[in-house]
Amino acid sequence: MFFFIIVKSYEYTNLRSTDEFCDFLARNLKTGILTMIAQHGEQAAISIALTGSGGAGVMTAGGLLLDAVGKHGCYGLQTRSVGPQIRGGESAALLRLSGDPVETHSACFDILLALDWNNYTRFSAEIPLNASSIVITDPAVDAAPETIAAAGCTMVELPLKEMADDISGGRVNMIALGVAAGAIGLPLETVSGLIAGKLASKGEAAVRSSVACVEAGFESGRAIADVPKLAPSSHSEASVRWLMTGNEAAALGAVRGGIRFAAAYPITPATEILEWLAPALTKVGGTLVQAEDELASINMIIGASFGGVPSITATSGPGFALMTEAIGLATAAEVPVVVVDVMRGGPSTGIPTKSEQSDLNIAVYGLHGDAPHIVVAPVSLADCLFTTQWAAHLAEAMQAPAIVLSDQFFGQARMIVDRPANVAFIAERKIAERCDNDYARYAVTADGVSPMAVPGTPCGQYTADGLEHSVSGTPSSSAEDHLKQLAKRRTKIESHDYGVHWAEIEGEGDLVILTWGSTAAPVREAARRARAQGANVKTVAVRLLAPLEVETLHAEISGARGVLVIEQTESAQFYRYLRSQCDLPANTRAVHQPGPLMIKPEDVLHEIMTELGR
Amino acid sequence: MNAPALPKASDYKSELKPVWCPGCGDYHVLLSLTKAFAALKLRPEEIAVVSGIGCSSRIPAYTNCYGFHGVHGRALPLGTGLKVARPELTVLVTGGDGDGFSIGGNHFLHACRRNIDITYVVMDNRVYGMTKGQPSPTTEPDWDSALSPGGTGVRPFHPLVIALASGANFVARTFSGDIKGTTDTIVQAINHPGFSFVEILSPCVTFRPDQRGWKSVVHPAPVEPTDDAARAARRIMTDDGFNVGVLYRGSREPYMVERAKETGEPAQFDGMFEI
């Protein structure tokens, strides 16, 4: 599949990435426009899976490989797949590496490096292979499953264990790291330099044996024929790249957005947000409290925010469900809070370690009563930073709860990204600095937002209440007060100027794809590849899910020949939500698939081509 | 020049007329609470009274302090978050036995063990007043009601035992009709560092008319308050449910909020991610 090409077509100059180039090739191969000489060479992006049983250390090796790719100046991402054991079971490190930014896995793995085959079938659905895949194994461990042979992969046998045994203190995972680095053409010094730094705390002997393993593996890896090579970086020397997970990005966004209090109850896959915030908040004058459950954590942040301190909690579906009553309280009592739901497979305990977008309904509709609130979703892993920061700003500006719908893929994938911009959104609440005796906490204002007195302010005393109330906060069951306060709370959400941030839009075209969350990543990649093939495709990744910017959205789809709505749910929640609010054209088609498998760029590309009749 | 006038209980009362039934014990609790604030010379704006849902939980709005009438059972976390975020405030958490021991029971355990410097006042009428007369965790097992005809048959919950066992730093019981004793106990509870728990026997005259007789059954606890949890535990074993007084004054360090001395900028974290 790797070609050295003599291109006579000027079209080439329009291609943005080598991936597009490959698609371009594939299309033109048939038409004979191009003349090609098959050779081994660089490939736009390389997908590598490292698998092994508990204790084999594949996650460490995978992590170091991504680190090395970062040091080398390139991009990539790493996800993990683990067995059901709490700790130490078999695991797979899944990487995609490239000279250009990559933000999702592709439909096929180029290299599978299996340290052993224990329970491999647990991962096989997540590691699709085909005849061009190369499988590297150790003949000393058990034989590869039949499915591998059936896929027609090229099998390469290396005595990984024996190589490790030959080195004092040697470990197979470090041999594997060397093999992978050598195979894809990373410079040896980059990897060994990295190890010297990362393992320094483990002592000189550990560094020495690890470096020796990497060197040994490197040579065997380099000798493997027909392996795609990592393309040179497209990024300029001057630009700074970050390596982060979406959970870290969200936590940083919260701190940048002015959040200074968090309450926490652990849950996969959201815990890392809370664990990142715990030490970080104390460095910026804030605090985190570990709560006894999610009922407590949500109420704690409401209490802290009532005290004037911008507050956050993070959870996943089961915890979010427990929080909904109190989120309604935050709506009624007009207390700003940010709740991050890092979605996982549901319902119930579901699939805790896998991504799904099926909490959309509960986030949008899950509160009792007419309870206007804000729901936003990051449109990329790096955007977890901006979107969470924006959520803090929106919550504070409107004195209302803002829900951030992240997901397991964003939350836990490690990714090399261009440094996210430092935006200026800082939590800013309309505060009643000085009050007189007529102070009315819930006074009806033009924009629905009324100045909030924080405890300590003389004459500002009022009782925040989840009971319907008059403008002063006094409980009231009168129709007039109810109507007024309902309208006030709706107005402030609906009349807010959300600016251009409601969605990220790419391209122009007859075909419009509406998507959100981590599904936006494969959609964007597919659209770029489709554009390289001459297709006109526009992608709209919706960041502001509630309130939906219906008019703006209509403008984006007006005149489209076709609309695809793509999401990771079984019941097409996003499509149905859009249908309930927008006039989608009759030929709108919903493409939806539940977790745990992610939608791949190739799947989307197929849908695009089908839609365009190509 | 005249000395500044001493605060009066009425300075801490709002103008709102309580929704409570005439004769409800909670009126007395409100009076004692405001008297305690006056005795402590606290500024009303420096006090926050937080509650859940129930007749008793209506109390915040009847004070002239900052108040938060939250959702049923979650007053303790609400007050906890507020106190941790704003340690300089005097935070009181208030409510009923249903709110605190049934739906909010888990928070009660953890608030005791967390030992944050707040005061928790439970107006215990051994019934769900607001929902019109169902048994609560402190109701006698043979108390007949529409929801549990013939009684629940379930052993009552002993709030003082649970508070003590869970690590509350100050544990007391009072009777709402004893204004002086209640006021004095609330003053002590607020002054005592850490989590202070005060159970106030506060009759529900509407659904438990029998509780009008409480004033003749309550009696001062036969022993002095102790700082020895084991002695307090033994004493509680012989409690008939109507002993009033301070049972326990512990010396456990209150929850230390790691209030950062550092007030750094978020930019300090960028280095964690740069390649």
Ligand SMILES: Cc1ncc(C[n+]2csc(CCOP(=O)(O)OP(=O)(O)O)c2C)c(N)n1
């Ligand atoms: C989640 C929820 N469940 C049930 C209720 C109904 N409810 C309101 S008050 C109450 C019990 C109140 O009893 P208690 O806390 O003892 O207070 P009292 O009214 O006796 O002062 C109940 C069950 C509610 N408001 N919210």
Ligand code: SF4
């Ligand atoms: S129902 Fe009982 S607790 Fe409620 S106000 Fe009336 S007397 Fe008081």
